[in-house]
Amino acid sequence: MISARAILSRSASLLACLGLLGIWQIGALILNTESFPTALEALRAIPSILGDKEALINILASLRRMAVGFALALVVSIPLGLMMGRSRAIASFFNPLLMIIYPVPKAALMPIIMLWLGVGDIAKTLVIFLGVSLPVIYHSFQGARAVEEKMLWSGAAMGLSALQRMIRIVLPAALPEILTGCRTGLVLALITMITSEMIARQSGAGNILFNALDMGQYDTVFAMIIIVGAMGIGLDAAFENLRGRLVRWSEPRFDIPLSFS
Amino acid sequence: MKLLPLRSDIPAESTPRRGLAPAMIEIDRVSQIFQTSGRQKHLALSEISLTIEDGAFVSILGPSGCGKSTLLYIVGGFVSPTGGVATMKGKPITGPGPDRGPVFQEFALFPWKSVLGNVMYGPRQQGVKPAQAEAQSRALIEMVGLKGFEDFYPKELSGGMKQRVALARTLAYHPAVLLMDEPFGALDAHTRTRLQNDLLNIWERDRKTVLFVTHSVEEAVFLSDKVVVMTRSPGRIKEIVDIDLPRPRRRAELLLDPHYQKYVVDIEHMIDDTSEDELRP
Numbered sequence: 001m002i003s004a005r006a007i008l009s010r011s012a013s014l015l016a017c018l019g020l021l022g023i024w025q026i027g028a029l030i031l032n033t034e035s036f037p038t039a040l041e042a043l044r045a046i047p048s049i050l051g052d053k054e055a056l057i058n059i060l061a062s063l064r065r066m067a068v069g070f071a072l073a074l075v076v077s078i079p080l081g082l083m084m085g086r087s088r089a090i091a092s093f094f095n096p097l098l099m100i101i102y103p104v105p106k107a108a109l110m111p112i113i114m115l116w117l118g119v120g121d122i123a124k125t126l127v128i129f130l131g132v133s134l135p136v137i138y139h140s141f142q143g144a145r146a147v148e149e150k151m152l153w154s155g156a157a158m159g160l161s162a163l164q165r166m167i168r169i170v171l172p173a174a175l176p177e178i179l180t181g182c183r184t185g186l187v188l189a190l191i192t193m194i195t196s197e198m199i200a201r202q203s204g205a206g207n208i209l210f211n212a213l214d215m216g217q218y219d220t221v222f223a224m225i226i227i228v229g230a231m232g233i234g235l236d237a238a239f240e241n242l243r244g245r246l247v248r249w250s251e252p253r254f255d256i257p258l259s260f261s
Numbered sequence: 262m263k264l265l266p267l268r269s270d271i272p273a274e275s276t277p278r279r280g281l282a283p284a285m286i287e288i289d290r291v292s293q294i295f296q297t298s299g300r301q302k303h304l305a306l307s308e309i310s311l312t313i314e315d316g317a318f319v320s321i322l323g324p325s326g327c328g329k330s331t332l333l334y335i336v337g338g339f340v341s342p343t344g345g346v347a348t349m350k351g352k353p354i355t356g357p358g359p360d361r362g363p364v365f366q367e368f369a370l371f372p373w374k375s376v377l378g379n380v381m382y383g384p385r386q387q388g389v390k391p392a393q394a395e396a397q398s399r400a401l402i403e404m405v406g407l408k409g410f411e412d413f414y415p416k417e418l419s420g421g422m423k424q425r426v427a428l429a430r431t432l433a434y435h436p437a438v439l440l441m442d443e444p445f446g447a448l449d450a451h452t453r454t455r456l457q458n459d460l461l462n463i464w465e466r467d468r469k470t471v472l473f474v475t476h477s478v479e480e481a482v483f484l485s486d487k488v489v490v491m492t493r494s495p496g497r498i499k500e501i502v503d504i505d506l507p508r509p510r511r512r513a514e515l516l517l518d519p520h521y522q523k524y525v526v527d528i529e530h531m532i533d534d535t536s537e538d539e540l541r542p
């Protein structure tokens with residue numbers, strides 16, 4: 001039997017969303033200004049955006065850049081982070097570099113990158129790549145550093161070479177930590193995607209948003225915010241699902257381990 | 262200190278009688294110096310020489326910090342000695358290899374692999390066909406008493422069960438020598454006793470060479486043919502005691518056996534002397 005409490009906790013996020021929309025609706029009705037459409041007006045604008053071929057092409061282009069930037073960042077950052085975690089020399093070489101890049105907002109690099117690479121896909125993908133890289137490097141580094149020495153020795157005794165130990169022991173052992181970094185990276189990819197399109201206005205979801213702002217189509221502005229937010233929530237939920245399946249082994253099936261010598 | 266002479270001249274096919282069996286591992290004047298954080302040099306092992314015969318169960322016994330684990334890691338090839346040389350079947354040890362299988366106190370299982378996956382890992386790495394590796398591994402899992410737990414992940418197992426898996430995982434790739442580094446040190450007394458009994462039963466079947474590090478006198482006497490008593494700072498061999506107790510050994514009988522009791526008391530005295538040495542300036 002499902003208790004009322006369980007139903008409540010399961011539908012909590014839905015209730016929170018509805019609550020937020022409700023407050024928005026009431027707030028907008030009270031304020032009654034043109035620049036703050038009601039929740040219903042914004043929601044009503046969504047189908048027309050998603051039904052518009054050009055808008056869809058823009059959004060898909062955004063997602064494509066995001067996917068490419070994210071994937072490239074993983075391909076570079078995971079091996080780099082793992083190597084840094086296992087080699088003091090590599091870590092001491094890259095650490096100062098990363099320390100310098102870390103606090104710089106990646107969008108602040110956009111003007112320079114635009115200057116060198118133009119306002120096209122390459123510049124925007126590069127910014128996404130930079131935004132995703134740091135958390136993934138950091139978490140891969142931490143994960144690799146925490147791998148038990150004796151686990152690697154066990155592998156070495158079985159005849160695994162240094163490279164095999166890296167791929168077949170360090171990588172899976174650090175996977176829970178790596179995926180935590182990837183999750184942060186995914187959200188950062190979405191953020192840098194929109195920011196890059198705000199700065200280099202040529203195409204993309206960010207471009208639709210700011211064009212609508214320029215033209216005073218406030219319902220479209222808010223509808224785009226909802227669409228981008230929904231994309232973020234959807235991507236994050238999908239990633240969490242994948243992560244849960246990949247590292248099922250790291251979470252015990254029982255609360256208390258089996259007791260038997 | 263009674264040391265066996267280096268007997269590489271004894272042919273390998275000679276019948277394994279204690280003291281006459283061919284040498285499996287020879288440790289020749291091995292020293293290990295660690296650099297401490299204060300830039301001081303710490304002599305962890307000082308000129309250790311030891312011969313371990315084929316098929317012998319040898320325990321290294323000593324207080325914590327006497328370098329007994331380091332000696333085992335040197336034989337395993339995980340650590341290179343600063344001085345001296347360790348050889349296995351006459352060949353210098355330069356790195357880890359499947360002829361020497363470690364079992365660690367920390368278990369060091371692969372947490373992303375099931376019990377079966379862990380045990381199959383070595384044979385698969387050695388190129389054994391999946392079906393054959395699985396059959397062998399299932400038999401080993403049954404032998405260590407974990408039938409029915411093949412699909413469990415290490416996180417779901419108790420310490421004793423994890424160590425059983427670790428033992429099966431190492432036995433699975435047929436090492437000539439088992440290197441056991443305080444394998445039961447993290448377990449409660451009851452579990453420890455059960456695992457000692459089971460280890461002896463398993464060992465009786467094929468009498469692999471075992472190098473077993475422990476700080477428990479009873480454990481060393483109960484399991485071993487030979488107990489190497491070590492001193493601390495620097496780690497040296499104080500005495501090598503041959504344990505002349507009949508096999509197969511039954512715990513209940515042994516605890517009542519005056520010979521067993523004498524071995525335990527004598528060795529405890531040796532260790533007491535060692536501790537007093539430390540108090541001297």
